[in-house]
Amino acid sequence: xxxxxxxxxxxxxxxxxxxxxxxxxxxxxxxxxxxxxxxxxxxxxxxxxxxxxxxxxxxxxxxxxxxxxxxxxxxxxxxxxxxxxxxxxxxxxxxxxxxxxxxxxxxxxxxxxxxxxxxxxxxxxxxxxxxxxxxxxxxxxxxxxxxxxxxxxxxxxxxxxxxxxxxxxxxxxxxxxxxxxxxxxxxxxxxxxxxxxxxxxxxxxxxxxxxxxxxxxxxxxxxxxxxxxxxxxxxxxxxxxxxxxxxxxxxxxxxxxxxxxxxxxxxxxxxxxxxxxxxxxxxxxxxxxxxxxxxxxxxxxxxxxxxxxxxxxxxxxxxxxxxxxxxxxxxxxxxxxxxxxxxxxxxxxxxxxxxxxxxxxxxxxxxxx
Numbered sequence: 001x002x003x004x005x006x007x008x009x010x011x012x013x014x015x016x017x018x019x020x021x022x023x024x025x026x027x028x029x030x031x032x033x034x035x036x037x038x039x040x041x042x043x044x045x046x047x048x049x050x051x052x053x054x055x056x057x058x059x060x061x062x063x064x065x066x067x068x069x070x071x072x073x074x075x076x077x078x079x080x081x082x083x084x085x086x087x088x089x090x091x092x093x094x095x096x097x098x099x100x101x102x103x104x105x106x107x108x109x110x111x112x113x114x115x116x117x118x119x120x121x122x123x124x125x126x127x128x129x130x131x132x133x134x135x136x137x138x139x140x141x142x143x144x145x146x147x148x149x150x151x152x153x154x155x156x157x158x159x160x161x162x163x164x165x166x167x168x169x170x171x172x173x174x175x176x177x178x179x180x181x182x183x184x185x186x187x188x189x190x191x192x193x194x195x196x197x198x199x200x201x202x203x204x205x206x207x208x209x210x211x212x213x214x215x216x217x218x219x220x221x222x223x224x225x226x227x228x229x230x231x232x233x234x235x236x237x238x239x240x241x242x243x244x245x246x247x248x249x250x251x252x253x254x255x256x257x258x259x260x261x262x263x264x265x266x267x268x269x270x271x272x273x274x275x276x277x278x279x280x281x282x283x284x285x286x287x288x289x290x291x292x293x294x295x296x297x298x299x300x301x302x303x304x305x306x307x308x309x310x311x312x313x314x315x316x317x318x319x320x321x322x323x324x325x326x327x328x329x330x331x332x333x334x335x336x337x338x339x340x341x342x343x344x345x346x347x348x349x350x351x352x353x354x355x356x357x358x359x360x361x362x363x364x365x366x367x368x369x
Contacts, residue, residue, distance in 0.1 A: 031071050035062055036062075038061075039061075039063070039266070042058035042059070042061040043055055043062075045058070046058050056262035056266045058266070059262065059266030060269050064273045065270075067273040067274065068278055073271065075268040079268075081223075082264075083153075084233040084265075085233065086212075088232070088236030089212050089219075090258070090261075091150065092241040092251060093240065096244075102342060109306070110345065111349070113321060113346060114346065114350045115353075117299055117302055117350060118145065118353060120299060121143050124291050125144075125362075127291075129365055134284055137158060139168075141158070141160045141165045141358065141362050142160075144169070145323035145354060150351075150358075151165065151354075152265065152269060154355075158359055158363070162272065163272050166269045167281045167284075171285075171288050171289075172292045175289070176296060176323055180318070180319060183315070184315060188337070204252075209252045212252055212257075215236050215240045216236050220235070303321040306320065313338065316342055319336075320343045320346035321346065322347075
């Protein structure tokens, strides 16, 4: 039998419950505020020293700090889906007519070079899985040669530990960009007038921005609704490429939109870390360094092959075959006077091949290693 105190809503049992709810809300707000502050501090610090992908790594570091500390907040699944879709549009944005023309003119050599890079990553991945200490699918996704944000976004759909994949991918990005910067400095030292100015920031195009958001929303919904493997990223990528090349609309991804996207992905990854996961990742750092160094060395071999078969300079070939992030490599290439269309063409082709071949290659490596 229910007493008046139980049903009236003003009894002593209800007071603490309301107090608990208020305290939980206050704790949640505090955690989000702390996450925002830590992320901003880490991002600005990393950006100040010129670290690549700082706008993603910074939020991830802030989220890891809170996750390891026992934070309970999480990024909604719809937010992560939309972030994946924006990354798909970012990949599609790299497709231009000059790049497609360059690929069409030299497609056998370019496809062979990209295939060699993917084969190299497969070999490194097999060695990592066979003799390393990480789970098979996680290691296979972690050594993928490029498309770091795409690989991190897709890895969780295939049973990999997205937290460890993120550590491996972005450690590779940092090392690759550092090596590319050193090689660029060495090969351009003493040259005069070879540098070209960095392209100016695009003026805000509301039509392009609207098209980007529409492609991301529609493509992300289609991929999620029909349960297409990695569809939240792949469907917008294909739709965006079709819109940009067929409809004559240039997708636009302002810095503010990419900042939010990278932040959402970084938070989604970092908040999943626990003390046990972080400890496991730190133990695997020597293996990660070894695998990345081996991949850079083998990709440099493919750059040498490219120089011997195509009339291009060594720096262009090195940047074109570098297994780093497309955006980071382009920033380096813009200021070094290299053949930028060739670099973009090879990097873009590799990006698409890596995204499409990642799932079957990871399963193959995990199965046979």
